Amino acid sequence: MKYDKFSKIDSIKEIKRYSLPRPETIFIFDFKKQEKEIDKFLKGKKTVSIRSDKRGNSRFCPNIPRCQSSEAKPLIEKINTQGYAVILHEYLPVKKGRIAAGHILILKNHILMELIGSGPVSRLDRQGAVEEIIKFRKSNLEEVEHFGRRLAKVGVFRKVANLVENIPCFRVLDFALMEKGVYFYQIQNDKTAKGLRD
């Protein structure tokens, strides 16, 4: 099965390459052929997240961030028949058990985190609802700048920064810090970040 040129799927595979923790995930390209795999994934899960991806066009893809497992299969089949590959994720609640979520921008000398406490991370992107910003110096992971209210002790985020310090520059990672651990679910290039003061 070829996964090439699916930007979101490639991004999740890249997270795996960097050995970063990610939510349990499967990719579905052919509902009928992969039905057993889907059943196995859904087993024991009340809720899942459904995202989708299209070869060469990852924008405006259907997604259901919170989907009852019992309703997932017909939706996956429908999305598949519309020509999208489905990304089926373990559901990470946006409130219960979550400490923070947001973006990590890797600069040349610093690691910048922009965080939100509860709620969908799309609020951060689309409404600018940033609750905390932390900038760590890459060389020693010292906190050099801080804005907003503390969502967790700085040491907690330093551990997250430690996981990503070797990621190439000008990459943005989407992550969620849960009480049970940290999960990365997307990594993207941001060449425009080269212009930022570092």
Place this chain on the structure above:
Amino acid sequence: MGKNKKGKQKITLKGIVASPGIVQGKVRVVKSPKDILMAKREEIIITPFLSPDFITLLKKNGQIKGIVTNEGGATCHAAILAREFKIPYIAGAGKATKMLKNNMDIILDGEKGTVYEI
């Protein structure tokens, strides 16, 4: 006006550098996305945040000199687009829409994340 006792420019606001560059211009406080189309050359847009609606209109008006928003950060969609269009942008400037009034002359320092009143 706008200077302290030592004659230095008074910092009116501080925020997060979302797109670098230093520009001088007149303030236009924008509350509705459509108001962006009214912005004239040399104007610096001050708004609560650049939602996707604002961004679409921002592309149509190539005259905007700079942007300051109350909310946001350097990794939001708005910041990435501002950097793409090379428009200096300070995000997360708190009370920008309250403190800055239409037609005020300001300097937006998108290197330090500060706004000075002239």
